[in-house]
Amino acid sequence: MTILIAGGGIGGLTLALSLHQIGIPCRVFESVAELKPLGVGINVLPHAVRELTELGLLDKLDEAGIRTRELSYFSKHGKPIWTEPRGLEAGYKWPQFSIHRGVLQQILLDAVIERLGRDSLLNSHHLANYTDTPDGVSARFVDKATGDDVGTYEGTLLIAADGIHSAVRGKLYPHEGAPIWNGRILWRGITEGDAFLSGRTMIMAGHESLKFVCYPISAQLPNGKFRINWIAERYFPPDHHWRREDYNRAAKLDEFLPWFEDWRFDWLDVPGLIRNCTHAYEYPLVDRDPLDRWTFGNVTLLGDAAHPMYPIGSNGASQAILDARVLTREILNHGETAAALHA
Ligand SMILES: Cc1cc2nc3c(=O)[nH]c(=O)nc-3n(C[C@H](O)[C@H](O)[C@H](O)COP(=O)(O)OP(=O)(O)OC[C@H]3O[C@@H](n4cnc5c(N)ncnc54)[C@H](O)[C@@H]3O)c2cc1C
Numbered sequence: 001m002t003i004l005i006a007g008g009g010i011g012g013l014t015l016a017l018s019l020h021q022i023g024i025p026c027r028v029f030e031s032v033a034e035l036k037p038l039g040v041g042i043n044v045l046p047h048a049v050r051e052l053t054e055l056g057l058l059d060k061l062d063e064a065g066i067r068t069r070e071l072s073y074f075s076k077h078g079k080p081i082w083t084e085p086r087g088l089e090a091g092y093k094w095p096q097f098s099i100h101r102g103v104l105q106q107i108l109l110d111a112v113i114e115r116l117g118r119d120s121l122l123n124s125h126h127l128a129n130y131t132d133t134p135d136g137v138s139a140r141f142v143d144k145a146t147g148d149d150v151g152t153y154e155g156t157l158l159i160a161a162d163g164i165h166s167a168v169r170g171k172l173y174p175h176e177g178a179p180i181w182n183g184r185i186l187w188r189g190i191t192e193g194d195a196f197l198s199g200r201t202m203i204m205a206g207h208e209s210l211k212f213v214c215y216p217i218s219a220q221l222p223n224g225k226f227r228i229n230w231i232a233e234r235y236f237p238p239d240h241h242w243r244r245e246d247y248n249r250a251a252k253l254d255e256f257l258p259w260f261e262d263w264r265f266d267w268l269d270v271p272g273l274i275r276n277c278t279h280a281y282e283y284p285l286v287d288r289d290p291l292d293r294w295t296f297g298n299v300t301l302l303g304d305a306a307h308p309m310y311p312i313g314s315n316g317a318s319q320a321i322l323d324a325r326v327l328t329r330e331i332l333n334h335g336e337t338a339a340a341l342h343a
Contacts, residue, residue, distance in 0.1 A: 002027055003336060004139050004155035006127040006168065008035055010101075011303030011320030012161035013108035017055050018328035020116050024336065027153070028112065029125035031144055031162070035109055037102025039247055040188045040281065041217040041229025043068060043202070043314035044099060046092035048321040053094060060107045065099030066216050069200035076206040078265025086202070096314075098202065098217045098229065100190070104317065125150055127167050130158055130299065136336075137298050156336035158299045159327070161320070164245070164288070166305035172296055179286035179308065181242055186285060186311070187232045187251045189277035190217070192225040196268050199226075203268070209235040210259055212270050213312075230273055231312070232256050233285075242284045251282035285310050300341040302327060 003019060005012045008030035019026045044052070044061070052061060072083040087096035112121060125141040132138075136156040143150050160168030164179060195216065197203070202215035211233040218227035234256065236242070243249065253274060263270035274280070288308050294301040303320030327340070334340035 001025070001136060001154070001156040001336065003331075004029065004137065004153055004158045006139070006158065006160050007031070007162035007166075007303075007305070008109070008121060008123075009161060009163055009303065009320070010105060010108065010317045011305075011324055012159075013105065013112050014051070014055070014321045015159060015161060015302065015324035015327065016112050016116060016120065017108065018324050019331070020112075021055065022328060022332050024331060026116075026120070027155075028121045029127060029139070029141055029153075030121060030123050031126040033124045033145065035105060035123070037100065037106050039101030039105075040190050040231075041098055041215065041227075042101045042104070042311075042317050043215075044097045044104065044321070045314050045318040046087055046094040046096055048318035049087075049094040049097060051321050051325045054325075055111070057107060057111060060111075061097050061099065061104075064103045064107060064218075065097040066200055066218065067095040068098045068202055068215065069198050071202045071204070072197065074203060074205040074265070076210065076263060078205060078263070078267065098200075098215045100217050100227070100229075101317065122150075127160070127162060129171070130168070132297055132299075156298065157331075157338075157341065159302050160299065160305045161302045161324075162305050164286075164304045164308040166301060168299060169291075169301055169305050172299075172301075173291065176288070179245060179288050182285050182287070182310070183238060183240075184233055184235050184285040185242060185256075186283045187256045187274075187280055188283065189230055189251075189274065189280035191228050191230065191273050191277040192221060192223065193228040193273055193276065195220075195226055205263070205265075205270070212260060212263060214268070214273065228273060230270075230277075232260060232274065233312075234259060243282065245284050245286045247281065247283060249282050251280040253277075253280060255282075283311065285312070295338070295341040298338050298341070300327070
């Protein structure tokens, strides 16, 4: 039978490719009508690049991203504090990539369509509910835009890769409530700018309450510039009013640019970089507490649905990729069974 995967994000698509690699049929049900290259830059760490390499995607990563060479810390005046190598330069067998999240998702999506076929992905299929059956699970989907029922599907297992607002997690833990804010807000954007330092350096400048991170995520563009991903971060007192997390929430530059106005270093113009972006997004730094268990019978959680992390430090995508690969290994060992999910 088929494994049902709810969510066509980084985790769900990696799982589909991995199951295909071991010859297990699966289908991905994605809530949105069309997967668009959303988000800004992320990093994929060597342990996750190893897995994408095993899926034959290293060339695609090289075409689309940058092999991050080093991570450098600076004061808010742009004075160097510490530099350490990353990826191959740090002695790993696999590189670390800085890449646009949406481009990474598109690479995975193209591979899914090419290898599993267009029918393996059903858009406008938002998981609404599921029930256990004697042979596995039965899952009901709706079109979120219209509220219409779009079908009920039977599968051996249901893997919920449906992100930080996971419907399955909500059903398993109905009293959990909203994600938890840690007092910080991130403003994120991409600007076409000049290369800085080694050309493959990720920098973090500032201090605990006010921080700026940036790194290139593209090769040189025809206009001679590079796509530079940046994140401005500030700590707020607990009574500060913050808006619910939404990766697509647009940010207003005048709400945070003034704090960085004098961060003009001789090697990087921080306010210039912020000012010249086409879009900026606001995101409160939220996560959720760990759960006692992710697996209930023939259903389990994967990626952000299981363990949403702060979208910093290259956590989310890298860990979702590992989840998909480990789960596939256990399905190879135990078959399409609850025992595989438990393992
Ligand atoms: C639009 C978007 C933009 C993002 N931008 C960034 C970013 O700029 N930087 C960063 O660090 N992280 C970003 N993330 C989060 C990052 O992608 C994840 O932390 C990480 O990749 C873990 O992957 P995941 O597959 O668990 O979750 P996600 O990549 O979040 O994927 C979850 C998928 O499930 C779908 N879905 C949700 N509910 C249902 C449902 N009930 N039924 C079916 N499908 C459902 C969603 O539409 C989404 O495609 C973004 C996530 C999204 C969805």
